[in-house]
Amino acid sequence: MPHLTQRLVNNFPGWTKIRKDPSTFGFRFFSVYADYFDLATVEIKKLSTSRNLLQKGMGLPYIWSIQLDEVNFMTPEINKGGSITWNYPTTVTGVNSGGSQVLTRVESIEELLWSVPDTIDQVDSVGVDYFLIYDSDVPSVINTIAYPERLIIVVSGSTSYLRKKATENRFLSGRPKIFIEGYDINDMLFTEHMVIPDDGVFITQNAFFELEEIVSSGFDGRIQIYLATATDYIVDEYHAVVNEELEGQLKLRTNVLTYLVDYGYLQYFTDILKQGTSYRNGVIPDLENEEVIWEQHLLDENSNTYIPRDLAVNPNSTRLYVLDTSNKIHIYNHEINTFDPCVDESSLTRNSFVQVQPLKSWALLGETQTMFTWFARPIEPILSVTVYRRNPNGDQEWLQDDLTWNTVSNSFAANAGIQSRPEDTWKDITFECEFDLIGQWEFYCETQTPNETTLYYSGVLVDSLVAEKTLDTEITDLTSIYFGFNDHLYVSDVSTVYEFQEYSDKYLANPQRQQLLVREEYTSVEVV
Amino acid sequence: MSTYTPQRISLSVGLDETGLGLSLFRLDGESLEDYRRRLLLEARDPSGPTEIQLINSVNRYLGQFEIPIFEIDVIRNSTGEPIASDPYIEVTSTHFRIYSDYSSGSPDIELNLVDRSDAYFLEAIYTAFVGNTDFTISTLDTDYEYKKSAFLKYGNNNRFIHTELLGKSRANKLKYELIQEIYPQAELLFKTEVATRESIAAEGEFYIDYINGVVYTYDFARGFIAYSYRKFPYRLHWQPVRVWPYNNEDKKYLYYNELISDTTGLGENTLLNSEGARIANMVLAVHPLNWGK
Numbered sequence: 001m002p003h004l005t006q007r008l009v010n011n012f013p014g015w016t017k018i019r020k021d022p023s024t025f026g027f028r029f030f031s032v033y034a035d036y037f038d039l040a041t042v043e044i045k046k047l048s049t050s051r052n053l054l055q056k057g058m059g060l061p062y063i064w065s066i067q068l069d070e071v072n073f074m075t076p077e078i079n080k081g082g083s084i085t086w087n088y089p090t091t092v093t094g095v096n097s098g099g100s101q102v103l104t105r106v107e108s109i110e111e112l113l114w115s116v117p118d119t120i121d122q123v124d125s126v127g128v129d130y131f132l133i134y135d136s137d138v139p140s141v142i143n144t145i146a147y148p149e150r151l152i153i154v155v156s157g158s159t160s161y162l163r164k165k166a167t168e169n170r171f172l173s174g175r176p177k178i179f180i181e182g183y184d185i186n187d188m189l190f191t192e193h194m195v196i197p198d199d200g201v202f203i204t205q206n207a208f209f210e211l212e213e214i215v216s217s218g219f220d221g222r223i224q225i226y227l228a229t230a231t232d233y234i235v236d237e238y239h240a241v242v243n244e245e246l247e248g249q250l251k252l253r254t255n256v257l258t259y260l261v262d263y264g265y266l267q268y269f270t271d272i273l274k275q276g277t278s279y280r281n282g283v284i285p286d287l288e289n290e291e292v293i294w295e296q297h298l299l300d301e302n303s304n305t306y307i308p309r310d311l312a313v314n315p316n317s318t319r320l321y322v323l324d325t326s327n328k329i330h331i332y333n334h335e336i337n338t339f340d341p342c343v344d345e346s347s348l349t350r351n352s353f354v355q356v357q358p359l360k361s362w363a364l365l366g367e368t369q370t371m372f373t374w375f376a377r378p379i380e381p382i383l384s385v386t387v388y389r390r391n392p393n394g395d396q397e398w399l400q401d402d403l404t405w406n407t408v409s410n411s412f413a414a415n416a417g418i419q420s421r422p423e424d425t426w427k428d429i430t431f432e433c434e435f436d437l438i439g440q441w442e443f444y445c446e447t448q449t450p451n452e453t454t455l456y457y458s459g460v461l462v463d464s465l466v467a468e469k470t471l472d473t474e475i476t477d478l479t480s481i482y483f484g485f486n487d488h489l490y491v492s493d494v495s496t497v498y499e500f501q502e503y504s505d506k507y508l509a510n511p512q513r514q515q516l517l518v519r520e521e522y523t524s525v526e527v528v
Numbered sequence: 529m530s531t532y533t534p535q536r537i538s539l540s541v542g543l544d545e546t547g548l549g550l551s552l553f554r555l556d557g558e559s560l561e562d563y564r565r566r567l568l569l570e571a572r573d574p575s576g577p578t579e580i581q582l583i584n585s586v587n588r589y590l591g592q593f594e595i596p597i598f599e600i601d602v603i604r605n606s607t608g609e610p611i612a613s614d615p616y617i618e619v620t621s622t623h624f625r626i627y628s629d630y631s632s633g634s635p636d637i638e639l640n641l642v643d644r645s646d647a648y649f650l651e652a653i654y655t656a657f658v659g660n661t662d663f664t665i666s667t668l669d670t671d672y673e674y675k676k677s678a679f680l681k682y683g684n685n686n687r688f689i690h691t692e693l694l695g696k697s698r699a700n701k702l703k704y705e706l707i708q709e710i711y712p713q714a715e716l717l718f719k720t721e722v723a724t725r726e727s728i729a730a731e732g733e734f735y736i737d738y739i740n741g742v743v744y745t746y747d748f749a750r751g752f753i754a755y756s757y758r759k760f761p762y763r764l765h766w767q768p769v770r771v772w773p774y775n776n777e778d779k780k781y782l783y784y785n786e787l788i789s790d791t792t793g794l795g796e797n798t799l800l801n802s803e804g805a806r807i808a809n810m811v812l813a814v815h816p817l818n819w820g821k
Contacts, residue, residue, distance in 0.1 A: 053567055059541035067535075067536050069530055185565055186594075188594065222708065486559075524531050
């Protein structure tokens with residue numbers, strides 16, 4: 001389910017099911033269009049910053065081309081009906097000083113440029129004396145920066161955010177800011193002005209070689225500046241998240257289930273209020289300002305669980321990279337999974353009288369969630385209500401009179417006969433469900449009235465994300481992962497930062513020009 | 529099976545378009561990381577026709593980067609003021625000199641950067657500071673020892689601020705210290721300079737704390753001020769392609785051999801050597817003026 005499906009369905013009235021329930025047919029239908037919407041948003045974001053000198057994700061500077069000799073020409077076969085099938089090379093092998101590597105053929109230039117890396121290789125390491133460069137609690141100390149890099153700024157504990165107004169706070173600037181003076185990657189003195197809308201985690205645009213001075217204005221929180229560190233969350237600059245009421249920049253956080261060993265999960269969330277000046281004013285008590293949009297379990301490429309430690313978004317491919325406690329890196333195309341059609345879809349009725357509703361459309365493994373029935377259309381007296389569920393294995397259970405689940409079929413009898421007013425015939429019930437399996441849980445509510453029987457469905461997803469690739473760093477005790485100023489992948493332990501180069505052994509065949517395009521640099525390429 | 533040697537194809541990226549705007553193109557085979565560094569240099573310190581702009585910009589056009597080597601700072605007394613009375617650093621075409629009192633005209637350290645028996649390698653510059661009571665030196669590059677000193681970037685630590693706004697106050701702390709000269713916009717406030725802050729007694733009188741960079745005036749200050757100052761700490765850079773002005777007096781140590789002076793009896797660099805002649809001929813070939821006519 002693309003991140004922006006909800007934005008499309010938010011055009012429907014608030015009472016509609018499509019707007020509230022991602023398991024509906026309509027929601028799933030719009031996710032097809034939202035996929036393109038999502039892709040376009042990412043491309044627009046990249047294009048809008050492509051001429052910015054300090055952009056993240058500079059792109060790929062080179063590819064390599066091979067003009068085939070006649071002996072290796074790709075020949076066409078004309079099928080019945082006139083379509084053409086090309087005979088591509090059997091084996092393409094890239095050879096360089098490190099050995100040889102069989103290349104995989106891809107179908108498009110996008111896949112060639114930005115496919116998942118096949119391998120990573122450590123190219124450098126730097127000893128780091130200080131990861132914490134500056135702490136406003138000890139303002140006189142500015143530690144040395146081991147190598148030029150963007151810095152992570154953590155602002156926390158603010159009680160008030162103020163800004164200059166016509167008659168108030170004239171001593172402040174227009175917006176809460178941090179001014180950071182330092183030397184850049186070319187050893188030139190400059191100042192970066194960073195707007196701080198609210199407490200949180202920020203990353204400088206520039207790479208700093210040395211810090212000279214840090215000045216803040218408009219807020220009173222603690223400022224900590226790090227070279228590389230695992231933070232509470234990261235901001236995914238390329239995606240927005242939307243729910244029924246609000247939209248915001250996607251923020252991502254990894255977490256671990258405390259009641260299940262080795263089960264990590266990813267949390268999609270955003271800020272409710274975007275500006276600290278909106279609520280951190282010393283009068284209104286600070287509120288919990290996060291809105292969780294979705295949670296999903298993280299699995300490696302073999303669908304095994306692990307404990308995540310830190311995460312980063314690749315600025316070129318916009319994929320999510322998660323570092324785990326066993327020093328492996330898992331690469332994801334992170335998005336919320338779309339619901340599958342429910343088993344009883346063909347039996348669902350256009351109308352429904354009593355509905356079954358979850359509090360939220362997702363759950364974590366082992367979580368117990370409260371659910372309820374809702375007499376949405378009290379226009380006919382109810383005779384009986386049957387609530388049943390189907391777990392991801394397809395096992396069906398019915399809600400019993402004592403509000404437990406059992407494989408024995410059960411129906412709730414209505415309160416009164418057909419002469420009663422409809423609203424007197426059914427009193428909504430609240431019950432609980434423990435989600436002990438990953439996958440799609442289906443909940444049905446069958447309502448019998450004197451004139452018709454309706455079937456209502458709502459789904460809850462215990463969502464999981466399987467890694468496209470899992471790569472081993474072969475370094476121990478890693479603590480953080482990030483993408484550096486040069487777009488390379490970096491990981492760090494408590495004293496060293498390691499730089500990695502990603503390699504994708506792919507080629508694209510262009511039979512019209514008898515040409516192969518190769519993503520990586522090889523001294524020679526063997527074609528069979 | 530056939531074996532091929534792949535041919536590199538440059539892909540156009542956003543930085544190339546930015547580079548077009550800055551007239552700085554990506555070199556063949558150059559990484560985007562290096563290209564961005566060059567573009568950042570051009571954006572923050574544009575190339576131009578002045579001497580300093582030429583010195584700063586040549587390397588970036590050749591895909592080379594200056595390397596920060598040393599940082600030299602003044603040693604300060606207990607009140608935070610430099611011990612040296614008029615500290616000054618210069619790197620000329622062939623020499624490195626540092627003065628604790630520039631007005632005296634005699635350098636505390638003078639090193640020949642092109643003489644194998646003197647400071648031919650950077651290591652000698654670093655060791656020359658051992659025991660110095662006016663200056664400290666720290667290394668910025670771990671691999672400096674055997675880099676040739678002759679590639680030290682030409683320049684000195686005189687700097688000029690074109691505009692700095694004075695606050696509405698009788699005392700204004702300037703951004704930099706070790707001030708040399710000031711050029712205030714509000715001339716009526718800066719008519720007569722007095723010797724001490726306490727001596728300011730009438731309109732138009734002012735006092736400058738040159739060491740700490742503080743401007744005191746009789747009335748509330750206003751307008752902008754321009755000033756020159758000595759930059760400390762001063763960073764020495766190593767240029768892969770070194771640029772210096774041909775009219776620099778110290779070039780005689782490179783292009784002229786020693787002759788014994790008739791008047792002083794001392795060796796002086798006055799005899800044009802073969803390298804000097806070669807360069808002179810190159811200059812005359814493109815800019816002969818009226819030479820020989």
